[in-house]
Amino acid sequence: MSLTSAGPPALEVSFTDDPKVVKEAATEDYSNHVVPRSWRSGRWSLAMAWWALFSAMFWLYVAVAAADAVGTPATIVGMVLTVATFGVVNLVLSRYAARTGLTVALLSRRLFGMLGSALAPLIFAATALYYAVFEGSIVAVAFQQYFGGAIEIWYLVVVAYALPLVIGGVRTWLDKLNGVLLPLYVVGLVAVVIAATVQRGYPQDWLQSAAPSGPLPGWLTAYLIYMGVYIMMMYTVDYARFGRAEDQKFHGTVTFGWVFYAFTFAVNGLIGIYLLRAWDIAGTETGVVTAFVRSLGFAGVLVIFVSQTRINTANYYLASTNLDAFATRVLRLRLPRAVWTVVAGVLAYLFMLTDVLSYLLRALAWQGVFVTAWVAIAMVHIAVRGADRDGLPEFRPRRLKPVTAGAGAWLAASAVGIVLTEQSASPVLAQLAPLITVAVAAGLYYAALVTAPGAVRPAGEDPRDEVEDIWEARIRCHSCDRSYVAVEMDRDPNAGGAAVCSACAADSTAPAGATAPAGR
Template sequence: MSYSNYVLPAAARAGKWSLTMAWWAVFSAMFWIYVAVASAGAVGVVNTIIGMVLTIMTYGAINLVLARFAARTGLTVSLFSRTLFGLVGSALASLIFAATALYYAVFEGSIIAVAFQQYFGGSMVIWYAIVVIYAVPLALGGVQNWLDKLNGLLLPLYLAGLIAVVVASTMIKGVPTDWIGAAAASSALPGWLTSYLIYMGVYIMMMYTFDYARLGRQRDEKFLGTVAFGWVFYAFTFGLNGLVGIYIMSAWKLEASETGVVQAFISSLGFVGLLVILISQTRINTANYFLASENLSAFASRVFKLNLPRSVWVVVCGALAFSLMLTDVLSYLLKALAWQGVFVTAWVAIALVFIGLNWKKQDLVPDIRPTNLKAVSPGAAAWVVASAAGIALTEQTIWPVVAQLTPLITMVLAAGIYYGAYKLSPPQLMSSVESIDPADEELDPAIR
């Protein structure tokens, strides 16, 4: 049983190192190299490093709170969202989460396909198919089954690949002389703030953290909040990946792009570089497909009352990913992620307000039983209003600076409106549900 739609009981939790190895698959995404290089190209390397450090501190603090709460309650994003937004709102949260994870699976899978096509030639359609066909079986196993072992084995290989690409690019091209002092583009905002806002665009990591951290044991919550999901993880994920990416792209004088990152690795290491890309993208896509399938399952069970095994949804995610790859996905991917990012930042703000208001009630957890919940709660209005305002600010062109500041504005709006909604209609809490029988129809009659 995957417990996609249930509270996870203590007996089904993973050990802290097992969970860490599974989660640190996210560390090896080429997307983090791409983001850092794009930021450096926009505001300069020094400003990017400052923004990166502030981002590591922010992500570390937020995920410390979310990871500990998820490990204590055993809730998924979908289940927690029932308390925040009601049953209908929780379905929307699941759909947005599943779609975002799927989009990232498409992005990371496309990088593998591009790498193989550049190295071996051939049809991109065939490479897309191969990428999906081999990724789907890897995601069928849960974290407790073998994703931890697979990613634990591949982690040192990826780290060795990062070291090798730096050494090789230096030997071939020499030390880039201008990479630290690269000129920054002019902007109405300070460069470091622009870089910080760029990293706010991937707050989906907070949702990723929540769904993985709930697999951890409560007694490990301190370790989970600092090392597995906290500042240590982000120092490697944003810091190490970012610096390596900026360095090698500067050495090869390449622009930030999907193909540019691939070119830098293959130009530096040849076939070994191709293997590093394969390893990195294999690791990250185990997480993408795992979370996309979990949340698609939760959405389908709530909206369509389909209680199918998670393995079915992994296959569905693979089919959807392949279909998206056949379109001009990059033409609308960034726009879709920008809109979804607004909903995600609002969700993070609302989740933090709820946890903060209930922090002293450690013996209680959110009541997620459908019979005790409304279809739509006042919290849903806070989420929708803040997100709608964020999307409107993102799309308007009259005040460019305001558009850039949209993530921060959205978070403040969402937190403020939800605080008022909470005071108007406080969600119900209940005693610990850690030992509840998942077959209890009161927990979720929609999936009987």
């Protein structure tokens, strides 16, 4: 059917933020919408929120694990290469996210189609949740070592106190919280190094410690170990979408770029190696906790508390936003993000009650395969097909196919990575699985872009063509009765062509191009 000659209903346009949307954004943070420029964070506000990830004890642990495997000199080389790689990739991703205002879930629609994209927020949420479990367990172990008591009770405590901190969004609370706690963590790092040196003396060989040679060069093995945390690049997209256009250079270099990773990977990593060598502690998951507590006593417990509070604000925040995106898209279940924060906390606590460390690394390895493939595909897409129109990738539901060839490339590359990771015939191939996954994902997705049918399909009238500035004009959605920037608005054939926001359009099952009589 076609629209009557009168055409689609007129748009209800405004040029200020809808008060109802602003009120929701204080906690929802536009989880299922494009972030308008009016909701972007100041330079230091966003930097403080993001630098919560600097203080994870995991960075100390992973460096010690690498040093135990290949020796400190090779680990340092691997760190330098990792800092350079993460700096370049996140420079690109942070600028792209700031320019488009899209989450991982919304960008994945363009990469994989509406159905194919559903897996991305699920993988993202699960990985963030696992890291929340790891970091929360570190705090619980520190409390138990110092105060005693049942570990199950401490697990409950660390989950319960973290959840209220995550209810507020990035610009309304997390930036302020982490800005206050950052100096405390830095002072704690300096103090623990000094205390360990005073008590144990300077470990003379900590920079020269070697390890048995393996089938691959040590520096390459260390580099591959750090590829296991490519989830940070997905984290970057969901945070950098709050960046202002004029701050892209700063964020690409300092907030999300090489400066951040020099401190996060190199400084944290070297401190971790130093502490465990000073105390002659094996590089286990709880070894870092033991080194802090032995060095500083109760003050060490406080440093761990501060560090893990900071990192878990990011973990629970991203777990909740992506659980929200997954449930909204797949289950058609729309609930406040606060509810998903509680769900994330309950899941984290249940995981902690199991022998989580026995399967955590295996789970992260599998999820890491999907993540590294996603990163490779996103980079290829930005380089080859960065924008469809208006400087943006198409992400509006009616204008995308359900599944694209890109989804096939993602699944195929991930399958290759998992098979290589799990096979035992060739340890070398198992170690090289992350690099091979990246290469396969990039190659398959490039081939899909240049040979497969396009993912974008025509869908009739476009509200973007009816306003002068798609970033300043707000258009009211007929379904939710809220106004969002024209960037994300479309026409709904099930409502006579009335305007509909991206989130409400995702609930529609109408095929692209279908129209309904005006006034329906």
